[in-house]
Amino acid sequence: DADVTQTPRNRITKTGKRIMLECSQTKGHDRMYWYRQDPGLGLRLIYYSFDVKDINKGEISDGYSVSRQAQAKFSLSLESAIPNQTALYFCATSLGGLDTQYFGPGTRLTVL
Amino acid sequence: AQSVTQLDSHVSVSEGTPVLLRCNYSSSYSPSLFWYVQHPNKGLQLLLKYTSAATLVKGINGFEAEFKKSETSFHLTKPSAHMSDAAEYFCVVIRMDSSYKLIFGSGTRLLVRP
Numbered sequence: 001d002a003d004v005t006q007t008p009r010n011r012i013t014k015t016g017k018r019i020m021l022e023c024s025q026t027k028g029h030d031r032m033y034w035y036r037q038d039p040g041l042g043l044r045l046i047y048y049s050f051d052v053k054d055i056n057k058g059e060i061s062d063g064y065s066v067s068r069q070a071q072a073k074f075s076l077s078l079e080s081a082i083p084n085q086t087a088l089y090f091c092a093t094s095l096g097g098l099d100t101q102y103f104g105p106g107t108r109l110t111v112l
Numbered sequence: 113a114q115s116v117t118q119l120d121s122h123v124s125v126s127e128g129t130p131v132l133l134r135c136n137y138s139s140s141y142s143p144s145l146f147w148y149v150q151h152p153n154k155g156l157q158l159l160l161k162y163t164s165a166a167t168l169v170k171g172i173n174g175f176e177a178e179f180k181k182s183e184t185s186f187h188l189t190k191p192s193a194h195m196s197d198a199a200e201y202f203c204v205v206i207r208m209d210s211s212y213k214l215i216f217g218s219g220t221r222l223l224v225r226p
Contacts, residue, residue: 004155033213040121042202042216043156058213090155097212098144098163103156 003027004104006091012110019078021107023091032074033101034058034066037088046089049074081111114139114205116186118217126225131175131190133220135203138184145186146204146214147177156202162186173197198224 004025013019023032030051035043035058045058047066055068063085067075078085088108092101119134137143147159160171167179177188186203203217 031212035214040218042218043214044216045211045213048211048213056211058211092214094212098206100146100158100161101214102158103148105155 004091004093004102006089006104006107008107009105010108012112013081014112015080015082017081017111019081019109021076021089021091021109023074023076023104025072025091025093025102025104027093027095027102028071029093029095029102030071031094031096032068033092033094034064034074034076035090035092036060036085037090037106043090046076078109078111081109083111085109086111114141114143114207114215116145116203116205116215116217118201118203118220120220121218122221122223124223124225125193127195128192131188131193131197131222133188133201133203133222135186135188135217136184137186137203137205139205139208141208144206144208145177145179146206147171147175147186147188148202148204149199150202150219151199159188159201193222193224195224195226198222 033048034046037043049055049068065077091104094101115138117136145162148156160169162179170176200219
């Protein structure tokens with residue numbers, strides 16, 4: 001079984017809809033991250049969490065919110081989706097700040 | 113501030129020939145650098161990482177990278193390309209602040225010709 005899983009893997013939605021992307025990990029890591037990938041831009045950090053009570057904004061957090069329900073679960077929400085949020089979204093985990101980040105398989109989100 | 117620049121957006125090689133993917137970094141500190149690979153419709157996989165130990169870092173699948181401080185470079189190489197190496201490759205540096213976030217280059221797409 002994969003250590004970092006994301007659901008759904010693909011989602012098509014309409015402008016204005018609320019969407020939740022979920023991430024679960026079995027690696028026992030405290031740190032979890034949400035990134036989005038756009039062609040030619042690499043990955044950019046949306047939110048990160050060092051533990052259940054510590055959530056921080058990344059460089060492109062506007063229009064997104066997150067919830068850390070447990071050590072193993074970190075959800076990303078789009079309260080009112082817009083077309084420029086169409087992207088590939090990745091969750092990642094790490095043991096410590098300088099440790100390797102392990103990525104989930106990604107969620108491809110399309111907002112029409 | 114830390115940043116990385118991948119010098120080629122696309123690289124095309126023939127199977128069996130060497131691979132060179134170029135990355136330059138900028139960092140006020142001794143950087144922690146990574147190469148990740150992303151195969152089509154897959155997540156990102158760590159190839160190798162440099163954390164100020166040996167300057168020549170060996171990774172998975174025959175890849176290696178050499179940290180050259182004088183040239184601020186961290187180029188990825190492989191002696192002989194395989195068809196399965198076709199993918200997108202990202203050079204990455206860790207931001208040395210409280211976030212420890214990864215800062216990604218824009219990526220290099222490697223095409224391997226039969």
